[in-house]
Amino acid sequence: MSVRPEARPSEARSRLLNTATRLFYAEGIHAVGIDRIVAEAQVTRATLYRHFPGxxxxxxxxxxxxxxxxxxxxxxxxxxxxxxxxxxxxxxxxxxxxxxxxxxxxxxxxxxxxxxxxxxxxxxxxxxxxxxxxxxxxxxxxxxxxxxxxxxxxxxxxxxxxxxxxxxxxxxxxxxxxxxxxxxxxxxxxxxxxxxxxxxxx
Missing domain, CATH: 1.10.357.10 (Tetracycline Repressor, domain 2)
Structure with a gap:
């Protein structure tokens, strides 16, 4: 079954998740804030909250x-x-x-x-x-x-x-x-x- 285009992860979402995965695992979840993830993933806070409400x-x-x-x-x-x-x-x-x-x-x-x-x-x-x-x-x-x-x-x-x-x-x-x-x-x-x-x- 083919995946509908809108169901495919966006590049921004992938960058956010990859960045969060790297930082959360290396440094701890509570130690890493949203601002750092946004900065390193090179996206806006609005983009993050569009993909991840919190x-x-x-x-x-x-x-x-x-x-x-x-x-x-x-x-x-x-x-x-x-x-x-x-x-x-x-x-x-x-x-x-x-x-x-x-x-x-x-x-x-x-x-x-x-x-x-x-x-x-x-x-x-x-x-x-x-x-x-x-x-x-x-x-x-x-x-x-x-x-x-x-x-x-x-x-x-x-x-x-x-x-x-x-x-x-x-x-x-x-x-x-x-x-x-x-x-x-x-x-x-x-x-x-x-x-x-x-x-x-x-």
Missing amino acids: KEDLVLAYLNEVDRAMRGQADAAVAAGLPPADTIRALSKSIAQSIQSPGFRGCAFLNAAAEYPDPESSVHKAVLAHRQWFLDTVTELLAKIQKTGAEPAARHFVMMRDGAMAAGCLFDPVLICETFLRGVDRLLQVYAVTDYSGPAGA
């Missing part, structure tokens, strides 16, 4: 872009057609590569949650929705290995991933990623042969 709308669009990129990572791992355990390993390697990329500043969603702690906030709800999708995705992959304990094992995986992303911007990312990938291998080994009940059972 700053929170721009923040949600930023998180949607990050969500879409991460879903792309997961889709690429699944599309390779590997056995479920190898698909999880491939997804883990993709996460490790992002941790070792220049300018890595941790998980964009965990960073956003820290700045928007109110559970009623639209931003906080967007973070929870993304994290639920990720947990569900890993749970579905693990359930293809064995159904018993798939969700506890997936929660263990997400916890390791969160730890790696938090530590990866503080310490040697290569060492952190090696530890993370070894942990994933160990999790898969234990999960495949036990009635998995969580980290304590490993």
